[in-house]
Amino acid sequence: MEPGHTDVTVCKGNSPEIAVDHATDQCRAVGSILARIGDKWSVLVVMSLGDGTFRFNELKRHIDGISQRMLTLTLRGLERDGLVERTFFPTIPPKVNYALTELGRSLREPVGALGQWAIEHRGTVERSRDLYDRRSGERDEADGICIAVREERPGGD
Numbered sequence: 001m002e003p004g005h006t007d008v009t010v011c012k013g014n015s016p017e018i019a020v021d022h023a024t025d026q027c028r029a030v031g032s033i034l035a036r037i038g039d040k041w042s043v044l045v046v047m048s049l050g051d052g053t054f055r056f057n058e059l060k061r062h063i064d065g066i067s068q069r070m071l072t073l074t075l076r077g078l079e080r081d082g083l084v085e086r087t088f089f090p091t092i093p094p095k096v097n098y099a100l101t102e103l104g105r106s107l108r109e110p111v112g113a114l115g116q117w118a119i120e121h122r123g124t125v126e127r128s129r130d131l132y133d134r135r136s137g138e139r140d141e142a143d144g145i146c147i148a149v150r151e152e153r154p155g156g157d
Contacts (some may be wrong), residue, residue, distance in 0.1 A: 036081055041066055041074040043111050046100065049084065050108045053099040083107060 001123065036042055041063070048062045048143040060071050075098060078084035083104035100108070118125075 033081070036077055037083075039074070041070055042078060043115070045071070045074050045078060046083065046104060046111055047108055047115070049098060049100045049104065053097045055095065055097055059098060065091070078104070088093060 037046070044063045044066070045059070048059060051062075054062065056071070059075075060066060060068065063071070066074075075084055075086070076099075079086050082101055085101050085104075086100050087097045089097070101134070
């Protein structure tokens with residue numbers, strides 16, 4: 001048996017219809033957009049630029065833990081997707097400002113809501129992770145290998 005998509009019957013009223021295959025071009029396009037805007041650094045850059053225009057090093061100082069290379073790659077990707085505008089000033093030394101475009105500003109609310117959800121549910125998620133980790137394996141501290149512990153269930157599952 002090979003992995004793949006399965007057609008799902010969707011009932012609308014009394015007439016069942018076959019759902020659209022999720023491997024369409026539209027789904028792939030949405031996936032690439034979600035990969036960009038759901039990236040940890042992209043979220044932090046968008047939220048930081050929501051506070052106004054920043055120069056590169058100001059932005060780097062504003063986002064704790066981001067490397068120069070990662071900030072460069074993130075800004076390029078966001079600029080490519082039309083979320084960030086880069087303005088170059090031919091001064092000595094050269095000056096470059098970064099700001100959200102209108103499209104980028106429209107992303108602040110949903111990204112902020114996702115961040116708020118994460119803050120509100122952080123404890124629950126951490127407890128779930130701990131419970132899962134205790135059930136599915138134990139950590140061998142000597143060499144960092146995760147050793148799986150299989151639970152015997154009634155019925156042979």
